[in-house]
Amino acid sequence: MRKLIPLTGVPVALLLGACDVQVHDTTPAEYRANHDIGMYEVSATVARDAMVTPGSVYLFAIGGKQKITLSSNADGSEWRGLYSVRCASSFPLQFMAEWKLQAFDVKQKIVPPTPRLIKLTEPPLAPEASLDSAGKQPKGGWTGSVHYRFVTMPSVQITGARIEASSAAAADVAAAKAISVLTPLPLVAPCGDRAEIRLASSAQRAHGILVIDTDHPQIPHWQTVVDFSPK
Numbered sequence: 001m002r003k004l005i006p007l008t009g010v011p012v013a014l015l016l017g018a019c020d021v022q023v024h025d026t027t028p029a030e031y032r033a034n035h036d037i038g039m040y041e042v043s044a045t046v047a048r049d050a051m052v053t054p055g056s057v058y059l060f061a062i063g064g065k066q067k068i069t070l071s072s073n074a075d076g077s078e079w080r081g082l083y084s085v086r087c088a089s090s091f092p093l094q095f096m097a098e099w100k101l102q103a104f105d106v107k108q109k110i111v112p113p114t115p116r117l118i119k120l121t122e123p124p125l126a127p128e129a130s131l132d133s134a135g136k137q138p139k140g141g142w143t144g145s146v147h148y149r150f151v152t153m154p155s156v157q158i159t160g161a162r163i164e165a166s167s168a169a170a171a172d173v174a175a176a177k178a179i180s181v182l183t184p185l186p187l188v189a190p191c192g193d194r195a196e197i198r199l200a201s202s203a204q205r206a207h208g209i210l211v212i213d214t215d216h217p218q219i220p221h222w223q224t225v226v227d228f229s230p231k
Contacts, residue, residue: 032120042061060098087154149189208226
C-alpha cells in the first residue's frame with residue numbers, strides 16, 4: 001500500500017505566488033526640455049496576478065516631493081501621467097503600485113528600488129542672427145544683440161564671448177574684425193530668461209561667428225553665425 005503525501009501547503013504557496021503586480025517603466029530615457037510647458041509624460045505597464053482584485057490597482061509616479069496619480073487605459077495595463085519640473089537637467093522617477101487582494105489586505109510596492117534619472121536636454125541655442133545696419137553709421141558703430149535662453153539649470157554663466165572669422169579667407173577675416181563684443185562678462189543668465197550679448201560693427205556689412213563659453217555642462221561652447229547688413 002502506497003503512502004500518501006499531504007499537499008496541504010501547495011494551495012498556500014500558489015496563493016502567495018499569485019498576489020503580486022508587475023510594473024514595467026516605459027518612460028523615455030530623456031526629453032528635450034520645454035520650459036514653457038514644464039511637464040513630461042511618464043508611463044508604465046502593469047500586469048496583475050490572479051489573486052489581485054480586478055480594478056483595485058492604482059499607480060503613482062513619485063520623485064522628490066511629488067506624488068502623481070496616473071491614469072490607465074480600459075483594462076488597467078497601461079498607465080500615464082505628467083511630471084512637472086523646470087530648471088533641472090534631470091528628474092528622479094519611481095512608480096508606487098497599490099492593489100487589493102481578494103479577501104486580503106491592500107499591498108504596495110515601489111519600483112525600481114532606487115530612482116531612475118530621466119535626462120532633460122537643453123534645446124539648441126540661436127544658430128544665427130541677422131542684425132540691421134541700415135542708415136548712417138552711429139557713434140560707436142551699428143549695434144545689435146544675440147539672445148540666449150537656458151532652461152535646464154537654475155542659472156548659467158556666460159563666461160566668454162568672442163568673434164571668429166567664418167573662414168581663413170581674407171575677406172571673411174576682415175569682416176569678422178569689424179565686429180566687437182560690448183557686453184561685460186561674465187553674464188549670469190537666470191533659468192528661462194533671455195540673456196543678451198550686444199555686438200557692435202564698425203562696417204555696415206560685416207559677418208563672423210559669435211562663440212560663447214558657459215559653465216553649463218551640456219553646452220560649454222556655442223557658435224552663432226552673425227551678419228550685419230542694411231535691412
